[in-house]
Amino acid sequence: MSVVADQLPDLNDFYFFAAVVEHGGFSAASRALNVPKSRLSKRVSQLEDGLGVRLLHRTTRKFVVTEAGERFYRHCQAMLAEARAAAEDAASLGGEARGVVRLSCPVSLAQSLLAPILPRFLDRHPQVQLRVLSSNRRVDVIGEGFDVAVRVRDKLDTDAELVARSFGPKRVVLVASPAFLREHGEPHTPQELSALPVLSLFEHEGDQTWELYDRACARTSVPVRPRLITGEFRILIDAALQGVGIAWVPEQSCVEELRSGRLRVVLPEWGLPQGILHIVYPSRRGMLPAVRALVDFLAEAFEHAPP
Secondary structure (H helix, E strand, C coil): CCCCCCCCCCHHHHHHHHHHHHHCCHHHHHHHHCCCHHHHHHHHHHHHHHHCCCCEEECCCCEEECHHHHHHHHHHHHHHHHHHHHHHHHHHCCCCCCEEEEEEECHHHHHHHHHHHHHHHHHHCCCEEEEEEECCCCCCCCCCCCCEEEEEECCCCCCCCEEEEEEEEECEEEEECHHHHHHHCCCCCHHHHHHCCEEEEHHHCCCCEEEEECCCCCEEEEECCEEEEECCHHHHHHHHHCCCCEEEEEHHHHHHHHHHCCCEEECCCCECCCEEEEEEEECCCCCCHHHHHHHHHHHHHHHCCCC
């Protein structure tokens, strides 16, 4: 009899078979599991019958794992590892959030998004210690031992080793200081940007072209000659505040400057490519309560953040 596709074998038999192989025989496995040898033998025989293949050759003197048995054993090991991880993951949900959590975030978002809310997280979870790296470089989450990373990218991260949780696009704006606009005049069309000093992100270093969209979503490409190119939003904002040029930045990174009037949005009727705010973290499997608490907290906060 062979296994029917929609029939699930008794997974306990997988466990018994793996134990027999690991312990080198039925007698040793019987002692280790405290299960009668006759029962183990019967269950493995039933497993072989169900699979329609011989997994073990056994006599009174000899115990040999067949080639099919070796391959099946490797699958059993993987299945049992997943089962243990699932049990650990479920058990961790009821545990108290405690310990160190390492978080990375772009500099400007650390200042504008995280700084106001992280004290509230720490107040909720007094046994958790946060270690925050503010950097605009691309952090290797797994390789560098981070638990969570906050990112804003043109595209959602699709790394197979990471879970990505998106909170939608965030508005990107062109900003300048009132003094700059008085001196150079305020542009009314995208084409006028070509003749003005601009401040750009590294992402645009290659072609030196900005793309803007009107309300009908028609695209306009504008060649620019940046006076400053950097990956640091804060540097762009500070340069714009000092009248160096028109900066391309996420609106969320300069909320206070816009609210106070120290910066103004340029060409507000034109849209720019939006960045996707998201967090990434290693597989949910075995996630510690402290990490899960931070992920859930950030998700709640970011879902209510302005676009």
